[in-house]
Amino acid sequence: MPDKSRVEVCFSPEEFDLYKQEYTTVVAIDVLRATSAICTAFENGAAKMIPVSSVKEAQAFKDEGYLVGAERNGKIVDGFDFGNSPYSYMGDLVKGKTLVLTTTNGTKAINRAAKTHEVLVGSLLNLQSVIDYLSQSPTDVLLLASGWQGKFNLEDSICAGAIAEALLETGNYMSDEDSTIASLFLYRQATDNYFSFLKASSHRRRLRNLNLNEDIKYCLTPNQTRVIPVYRDGALVKMEGWV
Amino acid sequence: MPDKSRVEVCFSPEEFDLYKQEYTTVVAIDVLRATSAICTAFENGAAKMIPVSSVKEAQAFKDEGYLVGAERNGKIVDGFDFGNSPYSYMGDLVKGKTLVLTTTNGTKAINRAAKTHEVLVGSLLNLQSVIDYLSQSPTDVLLLASGWQGKFNLEDSICAGAIAEALLETGNYMSDEDSTIASLFLYRQATDNYFSFLKASSHRRRLRNLNLNEDIKYCLTPNQTRVIPVYRDGALVKMEGWV
Numbered sequence: 001m002p003d004k005s006r007v008e009v010c011f012s013p014e015e016f017d018l019y020k021q022e023y024t025t026v027v028a029i030d031v032l033r034a035t036s037a038i039c040t041a042f043e044n045g046a047a048k049m050i051p052v053s054s055v056k057e058a059q060a061f062k063d064e065g066y067l068v069g070a071e072r073n074g075k076i077v078d079g080f081d082f083g084n085s086p087y088s089y090m091g092d093l094v095k096g097k098t099l100v101l102t103t104t105n106g107t108k109a110i111n112r113a114a115k116t117h118e119v120l121v122g123s124l125l126n127l128q129s130v131i132d133y134l135s136q137s138p139t140d141v142l143l144l145a146s147g148w149q150g151k152f153n154l155e156d157s158i159c160a161g162a163i164a165e166a167l168l169e170t171g172n173y174m175s176d177e178d179s180t181i182a183s184l185f186l187y188r189q190a191t192d193n194y195f196s197f198l199k200a201s202s203h204r205r206r207l208r209n210l211n212l213n214e215d216i217k218y219c220l221t222p223n224q225t226r227v228i229p230v231y232r233d234g235a236l237v238k239m240e241g242w243v
Numbered sequence: 244m245p246d247k248s249r250v251e252v253c254f255s256p257e258e259f260d261l262y263k264q265e266y267t268t269v270v271a272i273d274v275l276r277a278t279s280a281i282c283t284a285f286e287n288g289a290a291k292m293i294p295v296s297s298v299k300e301a302q303a304f305k306d307e308g309y310l311v312g313a314e315r316n317g318k319i320v321d322g323f324d325f326g327n328s329p330y331s332y333m334g335d336l337v338k339g340k341t342l343v344l345t346t347t348n349g350t351k352a353i354n355r356a357a358k359t360h361e362v363l364v365g366s367l368l369n370l371q372s373v374i375d376y377l378s379q380s381p382t383d384v385l386l387l388a389s390g391w392q393g394k395f396n397l398e399d400s401i402c403a404g405a406i407a408e409a410l411l412e413t414g415n416y417m418s419d420e421d422s423t424i425a426s427l428f429l430y431r432q433a434t435d436n437y438f439s440f441l442k443a444s445s446h447r448r449r450l451r452n453l454n455l456n457e458d459i460k461y462c463l464t465p466n467q468t469r470v471i472p473v474y475r476d477g478a479l480v481k482m483e484g485w486v
Binding site for chain 1: 400
């Protein structure tokens with residue numbers, strides 16, 4: 001019997017260093033809203049997305065003429081083309097373009113993991129596609145929730161729990177960490193209605209206060225795209241040969 | 244209407260800095276087994292316990308003639324009087340004594356919080372007593388899980404969820420963090436049978452492998468004591484005037 005691959009959940013980029021040693025692949029997850037926006041951009045034909053960690057780096061790209069999204073604390077940073085609303089990344093605007101993005105949590109998680117690991121971008125939007133890919137190509141995979149300013153958040157952990165559950169069901173994966181067990185429990189509680197389950201979540205309340213309910217509904221509706229963004233040579237691109 | 248006090252859960256000492264600003268009191272929780280051992284020692288008449296973070300500090304106390312417990316990775320460190328099994332802290336051995344303790348996770352959490360906050364020691368053993376005390380004296384309280392080597396663990400989060408649920412039910416507390424919501428969910432799943440719920444937990448498996456099933460059963464049996472250890476001037480003592 002071949003050894004099983006390992007799938008675990010890390011609740012926050014702050015804890016990434018405690019987990020990272022044993023994995024080859026990281027799935028970065030920021031359901032509300034960075035990784036949902038990234039999946040949406042590629043579904044709408046974006047060529048490339050460069051995730052940057054600071055507004056200063058984003059400004060440098062903007063000065064060179066790039067289309068740049070910049071979000072902090074749920075809002076578009078003044079002077080940039082868009083924030084991290086998925087609705088900004090639809091239609092002809094992004095088609096064929098190289099975009100640049102910086103967000104409060106998600107792009108930091110991606111950049112942190114990309115230094116040392118193969119990075120895929122996951123969200124509820126491409127949930128089944130990520131599950132299918134990792135089911136077909138088992139590897140030791142860490143599901144990295146972006147959290148909120150370093151803290152645990154519910155929606156990312158539930159998305160991670162959904163991926164972990166499906167991979168464990170294949171029989172080709174095992175898990176060992178309590179964070180993974182907790183994610184599975186939370187996912188099973190939430191599975192019938194993410195939107196209702198998350199009504200109490202702090203991030204959802206934060207975004208609702210910003211009149212972002214449409215964004216939230218969209219981001220919590222699974223399986224709207226098959227694209228899997230992957231990090232290659234400093235930028236995210238659509239995974240080749242995968243639909 | 245007076246403002247409500249706040250109760251939240253922090254999953255690990257690694258995240259403490261992200262949470263600590265807004266609280267006056269921290270309840271340090273290390274169910275398996277440091278805070279359970281500490282509660283047991285005071286129930287059995289210990290006068291004082293000095294929590295130290297390193298084996299080196301513990302050795303210095305040992306050299307001065309103190310009774311010293313030292314545990315790393317579930318085992319007694321060679322040359323010390325005991326580890327963190329609660330059964331070592333029962334009976335006449337500890338009565339009236341000043342003990343010294345260093346453990347993998349729990350004493351670190353206590354010392355980290357004690358620099359800036361009032362620190363109480365919580366476990367399932369003194370669960371209802373901690374709830375009663377915080378119900379009678381509402382304060383902004385952070386329930387600090389010790390975790391396992393910096394990572395999330397189930398048993399501490401469930402104990403924290405039990406405390407949070409009871410405090411929220413008083414109507415004098417509110418909570419806001421997703422980590423607290425998750426702890427409440429996990430606690431409600433576990434509430435009828437901690438032992439069964441935790442059978443999958445990584446820490447429990449770790450200890451079972453060390454033949455510590457009796458310790459686990461004891462630590463997971465709520466409300467065996469009313470003592471609340473508190474940190475005062477460099478050492479834990481039994482809270483005065485509270486039974």
